Amino acid sequence: MAENPWSLGRALRGMFVKPTIDETTWDDLEAALITADFGPDITERIVEELREKVDRFRTTDPRDLKRMLVETLEEHFAKFDRTLKLTERPAVVLVVGVNGVGKTTTIGKFAKFLQRYGRSVVVGAADTFRAAAVDQLATWAERGGAAIVRPQQEGQDPASVAYQTIEYANRTGTEIVLVDTAGRLHTKGGLMDELSKIRRVIEKQAPISEVLLVLDATTGQNGVMQAQAFLEHAGVTGLVITKLDGSAKGGFVLAVQERTGIPVKLLGQGEGIGDLTGFTPHVFAASLVE
Numbered sequence: 480m481a482e483n484p485w486s487l488g489r490a491l492r493g494m495f496v497k498p499t500i501d502e503t504t505w506d507d508l509e510a511a512l513i514t515a516d517f518g519p520d521i522t523e524r525i526v527e528e529l530r531e532k533v534d535r536f537r538t539t540d541p542r543d544l545k546r547m548l549v550e551t552l553e554e555h556f557a558k559f560d561r562t563l564k565l566t567e568r569p570a571v572v573l574v575v576g577v578n579g580v581g582k583t584t585t586i587g588k589f590a591k592f593l594q595r596y597g598r599s600v601v602v603g604a605a606d607t608f609r610a611a612a613v614d615q616l617a618t619w620a621e622r623g624g625a626a627i628v629r630p631q632q633e634g635q636d637p638a639s640v641a642y643q644t645i646e647y648a649n650r651t652g653t654e655i656v657l658v659d660t661a662g663r664l665h666t667k668g669g670l671m672d673e674l675s676k677i678r679r680v681i682e683k684q685a686p687i688s689e690v691l692l693v694l695d696a697t698t699g700q701n702g703v704m705q706a707q708a709f710l711e712h713a714g715v716t717g718l719v720i721t722k723l724d725g726s727a728k729g730g731f732v733l734a735v736q737e738r739t740g741i742p743v744k745l746l747g748q749g750e751g752i753g754d755l756t757g758f759t760p761h762v763f764a765a766s767l768v769e
């Protein structure tokens with residue numbers, strides 16, 4: 480398996496080639512997990528669980544520890560239900576998050592991802608305040624093979640764009656609706672009111688299947704703080720972690736799940752249209768440790 484930038488491989492390599500597990504093994508493991516942004520609590524729990532397993536199986540072989548580490552990480556990653564619930568027709572997905580985390584890019588990639596499964600997609604440009612943002616979304620929608628419903632004028636009520644997008648889906652039989660929303664932080668109250676209004680207006684026509692919060696892995700725990708208002712008020716059902724390719728912080732995926740109690744459903748690992756994948760715990764755990 481190719482080594483990912485967020486892999487622990489390099490940090491752990493020295494540990495697994497030693498002849499036997501010793502105290503420095505545990506120190507090295509702890510340091511590697513902390514560096515990968517697992518956070519102190521989860522790091523402590525994982526090290527503790529591994530010490531118990533190593534004792535229980537009476538092994539001193541670092542290769543056993545490596546296998547146990549993969550298993551333990553997988554168990555932790557898999558604690559949450561990461562299935563995307565997209566069975567409604569249309570299935571409406573609201574995409575939320577602060578500016579610059581990769582929302583627009585993610586919507587394009589997600590459209591492409593859904594298209595590969597044979598789904599038709601329309602994108603609603605409900606971030607109506609910057610014409611440039613709408614154009615950028617249109618470019619990504621086109622790349623992703625999705626239709627787009629744009630605001631008819633700059634600054635149009637975002638809720639009305641969401642409404643028109645669902646109307647479009649109903650009229651054309653489009654299966655999935657992805658609604659882009661604004662991420663401005665300076666008017667948090669206003670932003671949350673806007674989101675509630677979008678939700679209310681959408682729910683008059685169709686239930687909302689998923690609310691996906693996009694988080695940038697390179698901002699780490701700080702990014703979660705920034706997104707707190709969305710977590711508290713937006714009814715988030717899943718997380719999308721972007722920019723994992725530019726980060727050594729694979730542990731953030733687990734830290735953020737445990738901290739928010741919300742499953743990671745998609746991973747963004749590059750700037751290309753094909754760089755979005757589902758989150759598969761055994762693959763992710765294995766890639767982390769390889």
Ligand SMILES: Nc1nc2c(ncn2[C@@H]2O[C@H](COP(=O)(O)OP(=O)(O)OP(=O)(O)O)[C@@H](O)[C@H]2O)c(=O)[nH]1
Nearest residue numbers: 578579580581582583584662721722747748749750
């Ligand atoms: N390396 C990398 N870059 C990414 C990824 N996702 C997004 N980006 C980059 O992050 C930058 C911001 O992405 P956008 O999609 O414009 O972010 P946004 O949240 O829509 O930003 P606003 O429209 O300003 O709210 C762009 O330069 C993207 O190419 C990713 O998974 N990996």
